[in-house]
Amino acid sequence: MYRSFFPRDMLAEMDRLQRDMQQAFDLAPTIRGFGSNGFPALNVGVTPEAVEIYAFAPGVDPATLEVNLERGLMMIAGERKSVLPTADAKAAVHINERFDGPFRRMLTLPDDADPEAVDARLRDGVLRITVRRRASAQPRRISIH
Amino acid sequence: MSNDIQTRSTTGASEGTDPKQKSPRYGGGALTPPVDVLEDAGGITLFADLPGVSRDNLNLQVEAETLTIEAESSLAVPDGLKTSHTEVGLGRFRRVFTLSKELDTEKVSAELSQGVLKLRIPKAEHAKPRRIKVEVA
Numbered sequence: 001m002y003r004s005f006f007p008r009d010m011l012a013e014m015d016r017l018q019r020d021m022q023q024a025f026d027l028a029p030t031i032r033g034f035g036s037n038g039f040p041a042l043n044v045g046v047t048p049e050a051v052e053i054y055a056f057a058p059g060v061d062p063a064t065l066e067v068n069l070e071r072g073l074m075m076i077a078g079e080r081k082s083v084l085p086t087a088d089a090k091a092a093v094h095i096n097e098r099f100d101g102p103f104r105r106m107l108t109l110p111d112d113a114d115p116e117a118v119d120a121r122l123r124d125g126v127l128r129i130t131v132r133r134r135a136s137a138q139p140r141r142i143s144i145h
Numbered sequence: 146m147s148n149d150i151q152t153r154s155t156t157g158a159s160e161g162t163d164p165k166q167k168s169p170r171y172g173g174g175a176l177t178p179p180v181d182v183l184e185d186a187g188g189i190t191l192f193a194d195l196p197g198v199s200r201d202n203l204n205l206q207v208e209a210e211t212l213t214i215e216a217e218s219s220l221a222v223p224d225g226l227k228t229s230h231t232e233v234g235l236g237r238f239r240r241v242f243t244l245s246k247e248l249d250t251e252k253v254s255a256e257l258s259q260g261v262l263k264l265r266i267p268k269a270e271h272a273k274p275r276r277i278k279v280e281v282a
Contacts, residue, residue, distance in 0.1 A: 041196075041232040047225050054220065056196035056233050058260030083181055083192050090185060097179035098194055107230075125196040125260020126220060 039099040040076065040127070042107065051113050051131045055105070058125030059098075065122065067129060069115045076127070077104040112136070175239035178214070186274050188267035189248065195238050196260040203257055205264070207250045212242045214262065247272030 040057035055076050057065070065078040082100035085091035109131060117132035181192040195203065197218030204215040218236040244250060249269040256263045 038232075042230065043228065043233055044230040045222075045226040045228040047223050047227070050223075052223065052226060054233075056194075056260075058194045058196040059192075060259070083183070083190075085183060085185070092184045093181070094184060094189075095180055095182040098181045098192060099179075122259075123197075124199050124219070125194075126218075 038105050039080075039103045040105065042076075042105065044107065046110070046133075048133075050133055051109055053107070053127075053129040053131070055127040055129070056125065057122075057127050060125070062122055065127065067118075067120050067127075069109070069113075069118055069131070072109050072111065072113060072115075073106055074109055074129070074131075075104065075106045076129075077102070079103070174235050175215075175237040176233070176235050177240055178216075178238045180240065186268075188265060191242075191262075191264040191266070193238075193240065193262040193264070194260065195257070195262050196233075197236070198238065198257070198260060198262075200257055203262065205253075205255055207244070207253060210244045210246070210250075212244055212250075212264075212266075214238070214240045214242075214264075216262075 040055040040060070042056070043054040045052045053074070057076075057078065057080070060078050060080045066076070068075040068077075079102040080100050083098075084093055084096065084100070110133070112133045113131045114134050115131075119130045121128050178193045178195055180194075183190045193214060195214075195216045195218075197220045198216040199219050202217040202219050204213075206213040206215075216238040218238070220236060244266065247268050248266045250266070252267050254265045
């Protein structure tokens with residue numbers, strides 16, 4: 001377990017404590033980890049017809065963005081350019097909280113997700129991916145004769 | 146895009162709009178957007194991540210020495226969506242910064258592109274750094 005070299009750094013200690021707490025509550029996480037604090041942040045939901053994935057990726061160049069779906073595993077990858085000044089620029093960095101660099105996130109889709117019917121749109125920095133669910137999995141009302 | 150900014154003085158008329166009343170959808174809760182703040186000789190540049198926020202839903206206010214960033218995400222969610230995993234639980238963003246005296250709050254400019262807000266606050270003319278010449282005695 002990671003320990004701070006400077007235990008007086010209260011914020012880092014609190015951050016670590018919070019992470020430990022979160023992990024302690026999730027006793028059997030999936031093999032792909034805890035699935036939080038990653039970039040882009042993900043919200044996932046389902047409707048009877050589709051699986052909706054919202055990836056919060058503000059400021060990501062659409063040209064670097066890549067979405068793959070293979071055997072029920074979706075991968076979202078891309079790169080966000082740093083806005084920080086280069087070492088030789090005469091500028092000071094006061095706060096640096098935003099993520100930069102290449103990223104890659106993966107998530108498992110339900111078995112009924114149809115890899116042939118995927119739609120992805122990027123708007124205001126939110127990537128919305130809609131994966132249709134196969135018709136056979138949609139609820140059907142069985143008529144009684 | 147600097148017309149989005151409302152610069153108000155503290156002595157101005159009282160404002161009747163409480164930001165909390167404008168969006169009852171999320172109550173008083175708001176997320177703190179991550180920011181980068183850089184400073185060069187000419188002023189301060191702030192970048193804030195506001196995913197899902199369009200220009201109409203961004204409210205920037207400079208009042209005396211306080212900068213307030215408030216935004217609401219305009220994410221369209223289909224009816225009957227059952228969420229199974231949530232990392233962004235709120236659709237509102239709010240963050241407040243205290244500015245310092247040498248910044249020229251009249252000349253703040255802002256740009257919003259792909260969910261990233263870029264704010265430039267220049268330094269007042271008199272506060273720009275001058276190189277002080279060292280006389281050799």
